[in-house]
Amino acid sequence: MSRLARIFSFGGPDDGPYRLRRLIGMSLGLIYLFYPVAEVIDGRVGTAQAVWRMVALAAFVSVYLTVVLGPRGLGHRPRWIFPLLALATLMGAAFPLVFHSESWLTLPVYLAVVYAMALPPRRAVLGIGAMAALLIADGLVIGAEDGLLWMLVLQTATLGVLFMSVRNTRVLIGKLKEAQSEVARLAAAEERLRIARDLHDLLGHGLSLIVLKSELARRLAEQGSPKAAGEVADIEAVARQALLQVREAVTGYRRSSLPEEIDGARAALAAAGIALTARTSGAPLPEDLDGLFGWAVREATTNVVRHARATRCEITVSYGERGAVLEVADNGRGGPYRPGNGLTGLGERARAAGGDLEVESGGRGFRVRIRVAPPPDLTRPPTPEIAADRLAE
Template sequence: MEFWRRRRERLRERGPSGLSLLPWLLMGLGALSHLLGGEAPNPWIGGLGLLAFNTLYIAVVLRAFDPRARETPLTRWLLGGLAALTFGLAIGYGREWLLLFPLLGLAVGAVVRRGRMLFRVTFPLVAGAGAVTFWRDGWDSFGVVYGTFVSVMVTAAILALNDTVRQLRETREELARTAVEKERLRFSRDLHDLLGHTLSVVVVKSEAARRLAPHDLDAALAQVADIESVGRQALTEIREAVTGYREGSLAAELDRARDALSSAGVEPVVRRSGPLLEPAAEALFGWVVRESVTNAVRHSGASRCVVEISGTDGRARLTVTDDGRGGGHGPGAAAPVADGPGSGLRGLRERLAAAGGTLEAGPVPGGGFRVVAELPVEPAAPGTDAGDAQPDRC
């Protein structure tokens, strides 16, 4: 039972095939009966014509369900040959042979499924079928004309709808894959930025506690308390990053940067001016501050680090500069931070580029390392704390 259920699901997802139109060939049994009854003139010509009609019909409908084959000139030529043969047999034999017109309508609807071309083909076909059937069978053949029109339009509508459903399903699957890839990239960036900064602070404070313990136990315990606080804050941020609701606070990030730099023996200087920033811009700048300060603490050997935030009504600028060894570029410098895909400075560039911004990083002539981030921004709503407009030294 499970096998047949899965098979039905696969067939439903795949949609109809050319085999679904083949049983309609039974409508040609009337023409075959007319031949076998000895009533048709030139039965050999009629038999070959009926065989050719069935062959062309099968070829056309099978090619109509292959997207690549349906658009080729060969399929159009086969359809044109089927139409010419249908009109020839209907004109020559009439009666039961007129039922070949609805079969031609099925083939036309399967090949020409939508657009202006469908109407350009359908109305001449129906008009021609009406003229032939009225000439051969009078008003009694109105049902054949109506059946031809319905065959074209219903077949085209059903198959066009099936194509649309299939395309929507493929689009949905592609969007789902894209969403998963973006979420993986977001998580890898957040995890790198969160853990890289937090572990750097823990290492610095642990070293400070080890140095202070023999001489000043109270100060060492204060550093241990800070480590506990940093760990708890990191747990909270990781939970928020996992759930996708983390929004960085630039003010909080600047406070953590001051603390991390001071614990590492680096003098922090923060200058902030210009208009208030919207939350999205503050969150992005918060990531830049976190990564830049982490690199300064771990690799630069700097004695001073300056964080400057400025801008106009249309663009904001963040600059982080240290006076260390050029981010690992100078002689004897520590190895620079990894800049692989989804982490470090490359991850920051991707974040800012997605928001229309830029990020540049490199050594400063004369020594040191500088990170410059710019973002197009709109002023934040009044009432938001823009921070200190004057230098803030700790």
């Protein structure tokens, strides 16, 4: 791809749409060039002069847009941008004198915008002041009207300060995105450390107990004691319990419930600058659904922190005669849905519980919904005998 094609490329995930908006905004600002164009259109200059003026104007506009739409966004200019900036400054200083026309005094105004967008704040202020001084000098040489001259000076200062603010806003937004990415990375690292700590505690305790009982069972077996079989049975029970606890630690079930996972999600989302709203309705969830929904909240909110770039997230839980429903939705960028290991595993667990997983992704965000059908004893009204038993209890 050529250098010019890369400059005007809009294919990047973040900078491309912003660069397109810059192109539209800067193109609208070119309306100030109506005055030098009008001199050519209304025939105030000869044919040769008209050609030279249009060539000069096209050259200035090309250099101006190339500098403004430089690749990689604000604050990351390649070195070849600065020679173009010097060339644009030379054009802005020379063309009003060469063509000896007040209409060309608008060029320093554009240069003030370029300096404001391309340079750090202190240098940008110096550049804007230099363009105001250049405008006054050119205006005095060509004998421009005082009213027009001071109006252009005021516009130079005003637009320069305005676009400095725009540039600073873009820089702050970029830093905020970097901070959110760092928060997501730290959250993922903290989750890995949590699992590592749980596994260390579980395996350290369980394996130590297995080693001790294995040594005892070996000594009893060497002595021919019938108690060896009991110790072996204890080893099997300890191993099964340790395996179960390891699985619970990896899947996030261990010492956690849906309310705890919602509290953890609120803390993680708040750290990423995302507001959480949680709503629950209906009867309390049974233990198996509480574990499933807790794991789903952990997986869904982790995806929100890592990928959504959202500002708001909503968790809705309901349980009643129509079954149990969990919904986690955000207002971030949805994009095409590509199922990963987390959501694939979540779908398998939902189906194992008799439910299903629904995922919606679009321009308004990302939505994860789990529906589980109600158990028969919840949908069927209790018989008088059952009601009496429950009343007696």
